[in-house]
Amino acid sequence: MKINEIYYSIQGESSYAGLPCVFVRLTYCNLRCAYCDTAYAFYEGKDMSVDEVLAAVRGYDCPLVEVTGGEPLLQKEVFPLMDRLVGSGCTVLLETGGSLDVAQVHPQVIKIVDLKCPSSGECQHNLYSNLDKLQPYDEIKFVIGTREDYLWSKATMEKYRLSDRFPVLFSTVFDKLEPRQLVEWVLQDRLKVRFQLQMHKYIWEPASRGV
Numbered sequence: 001m002k003i004n005e006i007y008y009s010i011q012g013e014s015s016y017a018g019l020p021c022v023f024v025r026l027t028y029c030n031l032r033c034a035y036c037d038t039a040y041a042f043y044e045g046k047d048m049s050v051d052e053v054l055a056a057v058r059g060y061d062c063p064l065v066e067v068t069g070g071e072p073l074l075q076k077e078v079f080p081l082m083d084r085l086v087g088s089g090c091t092v093l094l095e096t097g098g099s100l101d102v103a104q105v106h107p108q109v110i111k112i113v114d115l116k117c118p119s120s121g122e123c124q125h126n127l128y129s130n131l132d133k134l135q136p137y138d139e140i141k142f143v144i145g146t147r148e149d150y151l152w153s154k155a156t157m158e159k160y161r162l163s164d165r166f167p168v169l170f171s172t173v174f175d176k177l178e179p180r181q182l183v184e185w186v187l188q189d190r191l192k193v194r195f196q197l198q199m200h201k202y203i204w205e206p207a208s209r210g211v
């Protein structure tokens with residue numbers, strides 16, 4: 001499979017934010033979100049076998065591993081990779097853009113699934129049938145860049161009863177919407193969501209890679 005990078009850092013998002021984590025970033029993405037901060041993963045990467053990836057992950061001696069992209073579900077080898085990571089005792093997070101079916105993902109993998117908002121330009125690719133294939137410990141993420149995105153996210157949460165079913169994460173598009181503004185909207189509307197900042201962008205330079 002084509003791997004863009006493997007590195008060790010702090011998990012910056014989700015309910016696991018703040019924990020040391022190994023990141024396995026797979027190359028390629030089928031979407032082109034307007035705010036994408038990992039466009040370098042669209043094509044760059046080197047071929048590695050599942051065994052080579054597992055050996056690289058083991059080298060960090062860290063029980064938390066995130067499989068991300070790009071869009072990691074585009075490459076079929078990702079499924080045996082996740083199976084073997086789970087089998088070796090790791091807690092495995094999967095970050096997916098939410099346009100591809102998650103049915104084949106190992107049930108113990110914690111899936112963090114985006115629902116793309118209108119300002120991403122990719123909202124039409126959200127695969128809502130995935131919502132019925134998730135477990136209560138999987139997480140739904142909205143990355144919000146405008147008031148329209150916020151209202152759309154709120155309506156989508158209500159339509160699918162998301163906050164009764166899963167942890168729901170609300171993030172801002174970095175440098176586009178003030179975190180304080182989003183927090184004020186959430187509090188005004190009493191939304192049952194977890195607000196999050198992309199922690200790594202405050203610890204390191206926002207455009208840094210490998211952190």
Ligand code: SF4
Nearest residue numbers: 029031033036070097
């Ligand atoms: S899904 Fe992720 S990697 Fe793909 S374009 Fe959108 S933000 Fe970038």
